[in-house]
Amino acid sequence: MNLLASKLFGQLGFEGFALGAWETIYLTLLSTLIAYVIGLPLGVLLVVTDKDGLKPIVWLNKIVGILVNIFRSIPFIILIVALIPVSRAIVGTSIGNEAMIFMLIVAAAPYIARMVESSLKEVDRGVVEAARSMGASNLQIVWKVLLPEAKPSLIVGAVISTVTVLGYSAMAGTIAAGGLGSVAVTQARPSNAQDVIWLCVALIVIIVQIIQELGMFIARRTDKRIQRRKRKTTEADRPQA
Amino acid sequence: MIELVHLQKVYPSAAGEVRALEDIDLKIEDGTVFGIIGLSGAGKSTLVRCINLLEKPTSGQVLLDGEDLTAVKKKRLLELRRSIGMIFQSFNLFEQRTVEANVRFPLELVHTKRAEAKERALELLELVGLKEKAGAYPSQLSGGQKQRVAIARALALSPKYLLCDEATSALDPQTTESILALLKDINKQLGVTIIVITHEMKVVESICTDVAVIDKSRIVESGKVADVFAFPKSEIAKELIIPGLIRSVKSTGGKKLRLVFHGEEADTPVISGLALRLGISVNILYADTKIIDGGTYGHMVITLPEEEEKAELVKRHLTEQCVTFKEEL
Numbered sequence: 001m002n003l004l005a006s007k008l009f010g011q012l013g014f015e016g017f018a019l020g021a022w023e024t025i026y027l028t029l030l031s032t033l034i035a036y037v038i039g040l041p042l043g044v045l046l047v048v049t050d051k052d053g054l055k056p057i058v059w060l061n062k063i064v065g066i067l068v069n070i071f072r073s074i075p076f077i078i079l080i081v082a083l084i085p086v087s088r089a090i091v092g093t094s095i096g097n098e099a100m101i102f103m104l105i106v107a108a109a110p111y112i113a114r115m116v117e118s119s120l121k122e123v124d125r126g127v128v129e130a131a132r133s134m135g136a137s138n139l140q141i142v143w144k145v146l147l148p149e150a151k152p153s154l155i156v157g158a159v160i161s162t163v164t165v166l167g168y169s170a171m172a173g174t175i176a177a178g179g180l181g182s183v184a185v186t187q188a189r190p191s192n193a194q195d196v197i198w199l200c201v202a203l204i205v206i207i208v209q210i211i212q213e214l215g216m217f218i219a220r221r222t223d224k225r226i227q228r229r230k231r232k233t234t235e236a237d238r239p240q241a
Numbered sequence: 242m243i244e245l246v247h248l249q250k251v252y253p254s255a256a257g258e259v260r261a262l263e264d265i266d267l268k269i270e271d272g273t274v275f276g277i278i279g280l281s282g283a284g285k286s287t288l289v290r291c292i293n294l295l296e297k298p299t300s301g302q303v304l305l306d307g308e309d310l311t312a313v314k315k316k317r318l319l320e321l322r323r324s325i326g327m328i329f330q331s332f333n334l335f336e337q338r339t340v341e342a343n344v345r346f347p348l349e350l351v352h353t354k355r356a357e358a359k360e361r362a363l364e365l366l367e368l369v370g371l372k373e374k375a376g377a378y379p380s381q382l383s384g385g386q387k388q389r390v391a392i393a394r395a396l397a398l399s400p401k402y403l404l405c406d407e408a409t410s411a412l413d414p415q416t417t418e419s420i421l422a423l424l425k426d427i428n429k430q431l432g433v434t435i436i437v438i439t440h441e442m443k444v445v446e447s448i449c450t451d452v453a454v455i456d457k458s459r460i461v462e463s464g465k466v467a468d469v470f471a472f473p474k475s476e477i478a479k480e481l482i483i484p485g486l487i488r489s490v491k492s493t494g495g496k497k498l499r500l501v502f503h504g505e506e507a508d509t510p511v512i513s514g515l516a517l518r519l520g521i522s523v524n525i526l527y528a529d530t531k532i533i534d535g536g537t538y539g540h541m542v543i544t545l546p547e548e549e550e551k552a553e554l555v556k557r558h559l560t561e562q563c564v565t566f567k568e569e570l
Contacts, residue, residue, distance in 0.1 A: 130333035130391075133293055134347040134398070135322035144349065149337050224378040225336045 016183065021203050023178035027097060028166040031104035035165070036158070038109040042068065043116025044142055054128070054138045064113075071110040076168050079107055080175060100169070100177035108165050115157035119150045152223035159215030163208055170204070180204050243269040243292060243402065243436070248301035250287055261287040263458040265301070269451070271401070274428050274435045276449035276466065278481055281440060284458040289406050289438045293325045294318060323351070326395030326433075330407035332387040334379040340366065340390050341375040347397040365393035369423060385416035392423065396433070403427065405437045409444060421448050442481050446470070446538070454478045470538070471501040471565060483529065483540050496545040496552065501565040502530055502537040511562050512543070519554050521546055 042064065048054045049061040074082070083103050084094040091102045123146055131145045147154070170181025180200045188196035248265035251258050261284045269275045279285045290296035292303060294310050303310040305321055313321065334343050341362050348358035366372045369389040379387055388408060395403055405424065409417040425448045428435050437449060445452050445466060452470075453463035454477060461475040473479045500511070516522050523543040530539030545552045545568075559566050 124331075124333070124336075126329060126331050126333040127335060129295060130327070130329065130394075131346070132295055133322060133325070133327035133404075134350060134394075135319040136350050137319060140350055144346070145335065149335060151337060223337075224339075225380045 016187075017180075017199065017203065020178065020180040020183040020200065021207065023097065023172075023182075024166065024169055024180045024204070024207060027100060027104065027169045027172060027177065027179050028162060031101050031108060031169070032112075032158070032162045032165045034101070035105045035108035035112050035161070038105065039112025039161075040116050042109065042113035043120065044146070046113060046117040047120040047146070048138065048142065054141055068110040068113050071106065072114065074107075076103075076107050077171055077174065079103065080171065084175070095176040097172075097177045099175055100172045103175075104165055104168055107168055108161060111164060112157075112161050115161055116154065119153035119157050120146050122153055123149045152219045152225075155215060155219040155222060159212060159219070162211050162215070166204070166208060166211070180207075242271055242304075242306060243267075243434075244302075244304040245288075245291070246302040246304065248288075248291060248303065249299045250284075250291060250296060251299045260458050262291065262298070265460055267453055267460060267463065269434065269436060271434050272428075272432060273450045274425070274437060274448050276437045276439060276445035276452040277455055278439055278442065278445050278452060279455035280477070280481075283455045285438045285440075285455050286406060288455065289404050289436065292402075292404060292436065293322050293327060323347070323398045324400050325402045325404060326398070326400040327404040327406065328388065328391045328395050328408045330410045332379075332384070332391045332411075334387055334390055334394075336379050338378075339375065340371065340377050340379070340382070343379070343390055344393045344397055346394060351398065361397065362393070365396055366390075368396070369393045383416075384412050385420060388412065388416075388420050389423065392420075392427070396427070396431070399431075401434060403433050403435045405435060405439075407438055407440070410439070410441070417444070418447075424448055440481075454481065467503045471503050472567070483527075495547070496568065497526065498543050498545055498555070498559075498566045498568055500541045500543065500559065501567070502539050502541070503565070504538060511559065511564055512541075514562065515555060515558055519551075519558060521551055521555060523555065 045064055046061060046068070049057040049064075051058055051061070053061075071079075080103050083106060087099045087102050088094045091098050093099050127149060128141060128145060131141050136144065169179050170185070172179045173182035173186035176182075176186075180203055184197045184200035187193075188200065245265050245267040248262055248267075249260075250262040251260050253259075265288060277285050277288060287296055291298045294303065298311060301311070305324070308321065310318060310321060335346065338346065341359065344362035344365050345358045348361060353361070363372060363375060366375055369392055371386060371389050371393070374382065374386065374390075379390070382390065391408075392403075403424075408424075409420050412420060421444065424435055424437075427433050428448075435448075437444060439445060449466050451464065452466045453460050454469070454473075454475060455461070456475065456477040462469060462473070462478055469478060470482060473482050512523065512525065523546070525541060525543055527540070527542040530537050530541060545555060556566070
């Protein structure tokens with residue numbers, strides 16, 4: 001058993017991979033989750049203050065839009081380097097998992113804001129208009145119409161965002177944080193341990209697959225728009241007796 | 242009562258201003274079914290949205306029982322909107338909510354207790370004949386059923402008014418009929434004043450008591466449906482009410498009479514009376530009449546005999562029969 005394990009997992013051992021996988025999952029999910037706490041309201045803000053939005057505030061929309069674009073256009077590896085002093089000031093350290101989570105949040109929040117924005121913009125304007133005609137306030141429209149109606153799309157967006165963050169997390173090695181990316185880049189790469197690298201790749205693929213399939217499954221289950229009609233229109237439309 | 246006073250709506254656009262509504266004055270009395278008819282692009286959708294201020298008029302007033310909606314505070318506006326229900330051409334149901342939760346939505350907005358709201362929702366669904374669909378989702382319903390749910394939802398807060406924006410335009414004729422019957426019921430039984438926006442004369446004919454004709458951003462005529470129907474003044478009203486008439490009148494020479502039936506002459510056969518009593522036979526160039534509640538409604542165009550005398554006889558006969566007519570050239 002031990003022999004098999006050492007053959008399979010090389011010099012790192014089973015524990016090394018398990019730790020790496022766990023750290024990848026933990027970095028990804030925790031960062032994405034916190035990034036949503038920032039990105040979701042930002043996305044809502046972008047939609048609401050849009051010139052066709054519920055409460056157009058053009059200057060605010062422009063400023064937030066530009067900030068989001070700036071952060072989205074910086075390549076993550078450069079963002080990491082740039083954020084080192086910021087991280088030291090805010091998190092108290094510029095290395096390790098905590099610092100990495102901070103940087104992932106900074107990178108992911110603007111991305112998520114755009115994902116949320118595009119999901120919310122998919123909501124039929126007519127539905128929003130109907131809610132307005134019933135005397136719904138803007139806050140009620142956001143909570144009771146936009147977010148619930150966009151839920152399946154928001155979940156799909158969350159899956160894509162999570163996978164993107166997982167990709168970013170592979171650069172954790174740069175600042176001595178953990179995860180499979182770090183295992184592959186900082187531990188296996190110098191000794192050219194091809195088997196370890198490929199095993200990391202395989203594990204990442206499996207994790208992405210699980211996130212993807214699970215997320216899409218939930219999105220499908222949530223969406224009530226799926227046609228499950230049994231009767232034909234003409235039959236159902238006959239005037240009621 | 243809803244009163245629109247000097248209502249004006251101007252949209253800025255790249256090519257200059259677009260005047261969607263020009264100097265609209267309308268009075269909509271309580272208890273009526275008020276039709277606003279016009280071709281697409283005439284401004285009728287903008288007009289109806291100005292009534293509940295989904296569109297803010299550029300100038301003018303919208304008086305809801307004397308209260309000017311354009312002048313009230315935001316909070317009061319939201320309250321007032323609750324007394325005006327609205328239904329749409331595309332139904333606009335919440336796709337992720339069940340039918341019952343759709344109807345319950347307006348009640349949630351005013352924080353009605355859940356059990357109470359649910360009871361009210363089911364009551365309304367019963368009214369529109371869809372109680373058994375309470376747990377279904379909109380995507381499982383047909384167009385007609387969706388509009389019924391939308392009607393139930395619009396009635397949830399017991400509004401005094403109901404705005405219908407082309408509510409039957411996306412439905413087939415049969416379904417349209419059943420939805421119109423439902424609206425008529427709602428007007429009669431619940432006393433809800435209904436404002437109907439449409440481009441179809443048959444919608445106005447079948448449920449409206451009053452009508453306003455809108456063309457190129459202006460109200461060109463308005464009045465009781467029977468009056469406007471009998472004597473359309475504007476070209477556009479004629480075109481909407483009797484589309485075949487103008488063509489048939491223009492295509493033949495000679496003197497013609499347009500007979501208007503508005504309900505009374507059902508049991509006296511006018512044309513055959515002409516032939517039997519006077520021995521004068523006339524050509525019918527156009528006829529579009531129907532019997533509603535025992536009375537005949539509609540228009541007919543006949544040729545007048547060449548001879549003055551005979552023509553006079555025809556007219557006298559018609560006057561005796563109390564038929565309204567007008568000479569058309």
